[in-house]
Amino acid sequence: MASRIRYQLIGQQQPAPFWTLAAVAAVVVLAGLAAAAYMATVGHHITGMNNQVVWGVPHVFAVTLILAASGALNVASVGSVFGRVDHKPLARLSGVLAVALLIGGLTVLVLDLGRPDRLIVAMTHYNLRSIFAWNILLYTGFLAIVAVYLWTLMEPRMRVHSTKAGTVAFAWRIILTTGTGSIFGFLLAREAYGGAIMAPLFIAASLAYGTAAFSLLFLAVMRSQGRRAPEQLLSGISGMMGVFVMAVLLLLAIHFLTLLYTPGRHDVVRFLLLEGGSIPATLWLGKVVIGGIVPAVLLFHGATRRRAGALAAASIMVLIGGFAHVFVMIVGAQSYPLQLFPGREVSGAVFDGRAASYTPTAPELLLGLGGIALVVLIAMIALRFLALTPKHLPDEPVDEPVAAEPSAEDESGGGEEPAPAASHG
Amino acid sequence: MSNEQRNDSPVNAGRRRLLGGAAALAGLTIAPGVFLVHASVPTRPEGTPASDQVRWGMLVDTNRCRVDCDACVTACREENGWEGHDRPETDAKWIRKMTVTERDGRQTSLPMMCQHCAEPPCAYVCPTGATFRRDDGIVLVDKHLCIGCRYCMMACPYQVRFFVHEPVASRSPNHPRGKGTVEGCNLCVHRIDQGVLPACVEACGERGQGALIFGDLNDPRSRISRAIAEYGAESVRADLELDTGVRYQGLS
Amino acid sequence: MIKKARGWRWITAALAGTVAVAVAATAMAWSGEERERSGRVPVPALPAPQGEECIEDADTMRRQHMHILDEHKRDSVRKGVRRPERDLQACVDCHAVREPVIADQPLTPRQRLAFCANCHSYSAVSLDCFACHSSEPGAAVNEGNDE
Numbered sequence: 001m002a003s004r005i006r007y008q009l010i011g012q013q014q015p016a017p018f019w020t021l022a023a024v025a026a027v028v029v030l031a032g033l034a035a036a037a038y039m040a041t042v043g044h045h046i047t048g049m050n051n052q053v054v055w056g057v058p059h060v061f062a063v064t065l066i067l068a069a070s071g072a073l074n075v076a077s078v079g080s081v082f083g084r085v086d087h088k089p090l091a092r093l094s095g096v097l098a099v100a101l102l103i104g105g106l107t108v109l110v111l112d113l114g115r116p117d118r119l120i121v122a123m124t125h126y127n128l129r130s131i132f133a134w135n136i137l138l139y140t141g142f143l144a145i146v147a148v149y150l151w152t153l154m155e156p157r158m159r160v161h162s163t164k165a166g167t168v169a170f171a172w173r174i175i176l177t178t179g180t181g182s183i184f185g186f187l188l189a190r191e192a193y194g195g196a197i198m199a200p201l202f203i204a205a206s207l208a209y210g211t212a213a214f215s216l217l218f219l220a221v222m223r224s225q226g227r228r229a230p231e232q233l234l235s236g237i238s239g240m241m242g243v244f245v246m247a248v249l250l251l252l253a254i255h256f257l258t259l260l261y262t263p264g265r266h267d268v269v270r271f272l273l274l275e276g277g278s279i280p281a282t283l284w285l286g287k288v289v290i291g292g293i294v295p296a297v298l299l300f301h302g303a304t305r306r307r308a309g310a311l312a313a314a315s316i317m318v319l320i321g322g323f324a325h326v327f328v329m330i331v332g333a334q335s336y337p338l339q340l341f342p343g344r345e346v347s348g349a350v351f352d353g354r355a356a357s358y359t360p361t362a363p364e365l366l367l368g369l370g371g372i373a374l375v376v377l378i379a380m381i382a383l384r385f386l387a388l389t390p391k392h393l394p395d396e397p398v399d400e401p402v403a404a405e406p407s408a409e410d411e412s413g414g415g416e417e418p419a420p421a422a423s424h425g
Numbered sequence: 426m427s428n429e430q431r432n433d434s435p436v437n438a439g440r441r442r443l444l445g446g447a448a449a450l451a452g453l454t455i456a457p458g459v460f461l462v463h464a465s466v467p468t469r470p471e472g473t474p475a476s477d478q479v480r481w482g483m484l485v486d487t488n489r490c491r492v493d494c495d496a497c498v499t500a501c502r503e504e505n506g507w508e509g510h511d512r513p514e515t516d517a518k519w520i521r522k523m524t525v526t527e528r529d530g531r532q533t534s535l536p537m538m539c540q541h542c543a544e545p546p547c548a549y550v551c552p553t554g555a556t557f558r559r560d561d562g563i564v565l566v567d568k569h570l571c572i573g574c575r576y577c578m579m580a581c582p583y584q585v586r587f588f589v590h591e592p593v594a595s596r597s598p599n600h601p602r603g604k605g606t607v608e609g610c611n612l613c614v615h616r617i618d619q620g621v622l623p624a625c626v627e628a629c630g631e632r633g634q635g636a637l638i639f640g641d642l643n644d645p646r647s648r649i650s651r652a653i654a655e656y657g658a659e660s661v662r663a664d665l666e667l668d669t670g671v672r673y674q675g676l677s
Numbered sequence: 678m679i680k681k682a683r684g685w686r687w688i689t690a691a692l693a694g695t696v697a698v699a700v701a702a703t704a705m706a707w708s709g710e711e712r713e714r715s716g717r718v719p720v721p722a723l724p725a726p727q728g729e730e731c732i733e734d735a736d737t738m739r740r741q742h743m744h745i746l747d748e749h750k751r752d753s754v755r756k757g758v759r760r761p762e763r764d765l766q767a768c769v770d771c772h773a774v775r776e777p778v779i780a781d782q783p784l785t786p787r788q789r790l791a792f793c794a795n796c797h798s799y800s801a802v803s804l805d806c807f808a809c810h811s812s813e814p815g816a817a818v819n820e821g822n823d824e
Binding site for chain 2: 343
């Protein structure tokens with residue numbers, strides 16, 4: 001706004017390491033596609049998913065990526081909608097990552113379908129009573145809106161509209177995450193879900209996981225160029241993510257307390273929090289400790305909240321916590337047996353009354369990892385061909401920190417200079 | 426139920442006209458209760474759609490159903506061709522026998538299958554509308570539209586929907602099956618449309634305990650309606666208020 | 678400016694390449710020899726049906742069978758309108774090959790439904806009905822013996 005921001009392409013000056021990383025991502029994407037093709041050919045019985053646990057690891061990856069997609073737009077929203085000038089130069093990167101995450105998540109979701117070849121049916125036949133059908137519209141709408149938003153950010157003549165586009169995108173992604181949460185909230189059969197609270201829980205989760213994903217990408221770009229992010233900016237992102245992480249924990253606690261207040265649901269809470277084998281372990285260790293308390297300390301503590309390394313570590317932990325959270329939400333909820341005759345002992349041919357077992361197999365894990373790799377690949381290609389990252393951020397410590405701290409940052413990747421043709425005024 | 430006004434509608438009267446050849450033959454093969462069979466499954470003229478004047482339902486008398494009998498399960502499997510691959514976690518079980526043990530140790534045996542809800546959660550959540558409720562109350566999967574997302578299986582409270590996890594080697598002409606789609610009890614819709622009882626009901630009458638009654642819940646004179654009126658019946662998970670088409674006697 | 682010129686060169690080259698490939702392909706497709714053989718794929722041989730006549734004349738069926746099946750599929754599955762003579766099973770009952778192609782060997786679904794498969798492969802239209810539907814001729818368990 002006030003000062004001119006010049007943007008750059010990444011990966012031009014030192015193409016070898018850049019394209020090596022991209023090639024690694026591409027190989028993982030191909031492995032994921034091969035896994036999906038294998039699943040589609042021989043059938044889902046080679047996965048750990050079955051008639052009791054119908055959604056498994058692919059859905060955990062897909063939902064986590066989709067949540068992160070919506071949240072990755074945070075930094076852009078903070079800049080465009082809430083007027084934080086120091087965040088605005090990062091809006092482009094934020095928007096592109098949101099698109100990449102959504103495409104990655106949807107790809108995993110679609111490739112896990114029993115009939116992925118019928119994707120066109122999902123585009124031509126809508127049951128408007130289904131929250132799933134609504135989500136199809138919300139996802140495609142999100143892609144379109146963020147594309148327009150990016151256009152207003154990158155085309156100088158459109159820049160006057162960027163606040164409007166950013167506001168629409170902000171509203172849309174809140175609705176989108178409400179939709180994603182409602183996929184689970186509207187399932188009255190599954191006792192682990194609590195109806196209305198699923199939407200705010202998923203919104204908070206998306207804000208936390210998306211900010212974490214963005215921070216990782218942003219810090220990776222900075223590090224590859226041997227640059228240091230302004231402390232003010234790091235502190236701002238840390239504070240934002242810390243609040244979201246705590247909000248997820250709070251809403252999760254409220255969710256379980258609500259269930260505990262319903263006498264008929266004591267058993268499901270006991271299952272998820274104490275007795276459900278790997279489920280409570282994943283929840284307590286993965287979500288609460290690794291994904292909640294530890295990163296919250298890193299993000300809030302005065303000694304770490306301005307440090308790039310701490311933010312990166314916190315972001316990784318928050319994302320691990322995200323996968324753990326969604327795993328408990330999806331797999332844990334299905335592992336708890338459906339109560340056909342509450343309070344009575346049952347037996348039957350579909351493991352009636354018994355906790356369902358689920359052990360993911362290699363193909364489904366590869367499919368999920370392929371989705372993450374696809375996000376990385378899309379983001380890298382975008383960074384290479386679109387001017388997304390500022391050459392210099394406002395208040396960025398430029399010369400003196402490098403001189404003052406001789407070996408503080410890796411300088412090997414610092415040779416990448418902006419291409420003149422790619423700079424915008 | 427609110428069927429009084431439908432009772433003597435012309436459609437209903439027309440349905441009780443002389444039965445077609447199909448039903449007559451079925452009546453001959455089912456020696457016991459010929460009269461009742463005919464009264465329960467009125468045929469619909471060929472080329473006419475299913476009518477919402479009818480609500481097909483099934484009544485399970487758990488006092489008759491026995492733990493050691495699975496005639497209904499065998500009959501369904503043969504009729505619809507869903508034999509599995511000896512993998513209990515992924516094999517389909519359109520109908521299964523369940524044993525419910527009370528706190529006092531009393532055991533109840535019953536068949537569990539699609540409950541054909543009037544408000545089916547599976548159909549509500551299906552993104553493409555592949556799962557739907559036919560006008561006469563039968564919940565079906567239109568497999569031409571099913572994309573295999575399994576959201577319906579997440580939504581169903583009864584665990585009676587199954588995903589075809591493996592390629593299907595041989596199939597019954599009565600029911601197309603394909604890998605990657607979801608399936609479940611269809612109340613033997615192909616038989617009902619010909620005026621023949623569902624395979625499980627027929628088998629329960631012939632080889633089982635006669636614990637299953639099939640018929641039109643909307644017709645107060647049908648055998649199923651009279652049995653419900655006389656002895657009462659309840660839905661499994663009645664608290665969910667899904668208005669199931671399959672009802673049980675002797676549960677509580 | 679330099680960048681722009683380079684861009685145009687690429688676009689021109691790509692266009693020229695496309696045109697060249699298209700011209701070559703057309704020329705090959707219409708060379709005399711090929712035209713006389715009317716394509717490299719032999720015209721399909723169709724096994725004779727069992728019945729006397731179809732629900733419509735052959736010309737209509739050839740052009741419209743997919744629409745007839747599609748309409749019947751929607752009517753029968755979703756509304757319960759039964760017209761047995763339009764069922765896919767009726768097609769199979771009439772058109773399926775019964776005699777083994779190789780003595781004492783069971784027919785594969787493709788051999789059995791050569792009537793469908795031969796023509797579909799000739800016109801390069803995928804045929805996926807029998808991925809789910811039975812390709813076995815003969816009465817369905819409760820059909821056929823009604824009359």
